[in-house]
Amino acid sequence: MSAPFRFPRFFVTSPAPCPYLPGRQERKVFTELTGPHAGELNDALGRIGFRRSQSVAYRPSCAGCSACRSVRIVADAFTANTTQRKLLRRNADLEISACRPWATDEQFQLLRRYLDARHPGGGMATMDEGDYADMVEHSPVSSYVIEYREPSDDEKPGRLIGACITDQQADGLSMIYSFFDASEDARPSLGTFIILDHIMRARGAGLPYVYLGYWVKGSARMAYKTRYKPIEILGPNGWALMDEEEERAAEAAAFQPA
Numbered sequence: 001m002s003a004p005f006r007f008p009r010f011f012v013t014s015p016a017p018c019p020y021l022p023g024r025q026e027r028k029v030f031t032e033l034t035g036p037h038a039g040e041l042n043d044a045l046g047r048i049g050f051r052r053s054q055s056v057a058y059r060p061s062c063a064g065c066s067a068c069r070s071v072r073i074v075a076d077a078f079t080a081n082t083t084q085r086k087l088l089r090r091n092a093d094l095e096i097s098a099c100r101p102w103a104t105d106e107q108f109q110l111l112r113r114y115l116d117a118r119h120p121g122g123g124m125a126t127m128d129e130g131d132y133a134d135m136v137e138h139s140p141v142s143s144y145v146i147e148y149r150e151p152s153d154d155e156k157p158g159r160l161i162g163a164c165i166t167d168q169q170a171d172g173l174s175m176i177y178s179f180f181d182a183s184e185d186a187r188p189s190l191g192t193f194i195i196l197d198h199i200m201r202a203r204g205a206g207l208p209y210v211y212l213g214y215w216v217k218g219s220a221r222m223a224y225k226t227r228y229k230p231i232e233i234l235g236p237n238g239w240a241l242m243d244e245e246e247e248r249a250a251e252a253a254a255f256q257p258a
Contacts, residue, residue, distance in 0.1 A: 008032070008041060012061060019123060020219040024065055030058035038140035043170040049234045051213055052167060052176060054138040060214070067217045070234040071242070072172065073195075073210040075202040077230050084196055091193045095149045095158055098166075103133040106160050107145065114179040135165065135177070142168045146201075148180070148194065162190050166198065172209030173202045195228060 008031040018024040033042050033055050042052055049070035050057040060068040080088065108129055115124055127135075136145060148162035162180035166173055175198055180190040187193075198210050215233065216222040225231075232239045 015063075018062070018065075020216045020221065021065075021067060024067075025062065027061050027063065028058045029061040030056050033057055033140045039142060042141045042167070046169050046174060046211060047171070052139075052141065052174070054134060055140050067219070068214040069217065071212050071215045071225050072232050072239070073199055073212065073228045074230045074232060075172070075199050075208055075210055078199050078203075078228060080196065084192070087189055087193050088196055091187060091190075093151050094161075094193075095152060096197060097147045097149075098144045099147055101136050101139050101143045101145055101165070103129075103136040103145075105129070107136075107147075107163050108132045110160055110163060110181065111179045114182055117182040139167070143176075144168070146194075146197070148190070148197075161186060162194055164194050164198070168205075168207075169211070172207045172211055173198050173205075174211040175213070192224075192227075199228065 010029050010031045013028045013030070015025040015027050018026040031041075031045075033052065038055075042050075042057055045057045045059075046052075048059075050059045059070075062068070111127070111132060115122065115127070119125065136143075144166050146164045146166050147160060149160050150158035152158040162178070164178035165176040167176055168174075175195070178191060178194045180186070180194065182190075195210070195212070202208070202210050209232075210228075212225045212228075214222065215225045226242060231242050233242045
């Protein structure tokens, strides 16, 4: 007989400066994902707004602030707009593979270039090879690294230009972290294409949602997450389609300095 399921113990971090909204403090509530039921626990917590980082599930728990809101794309109902359809066609030649969660130097070098270009001085700026390996390999749930490569030739595989650490949950794909070639000579909008590809993957696997993490009201850095419709947002009464007022707030934030 298997051991009974134990209710997880939750902890709260100390306040720290918010990385998204200047002048605010953030705290997180978290629990460990361990044991034979880690996947089931991660699925259940994901449905109430938790995210996974290695063997920890967390969500914001900030005093006096609820700007961070979980969002997920409704994969079956998604309809690409004109720009997104062009982007899908432009990148149709990319070679895409779902790889086991094993860190490679090629992935790490791409991540370093991405962080230097997009997030210099950010919380991951000092990440080394060991940190990246922990990020990829210390997963107690069903995880993959989705790789995006330029077309290969007879002699060698195509250049790695994008990757995403992705969890497969019972009701969808959760995009844990994506990174890509952000140089001027790279293909445009690779980050958008990676999200579009995940929508197609979820749909093909019969999974209803793609979890994008947190949309932060008032943050220009997070405004892109509302460009995939229909999109649901987690509120006090559960998941519901994002309303027009919230969409307008997201669009306004997109034009503010990051």
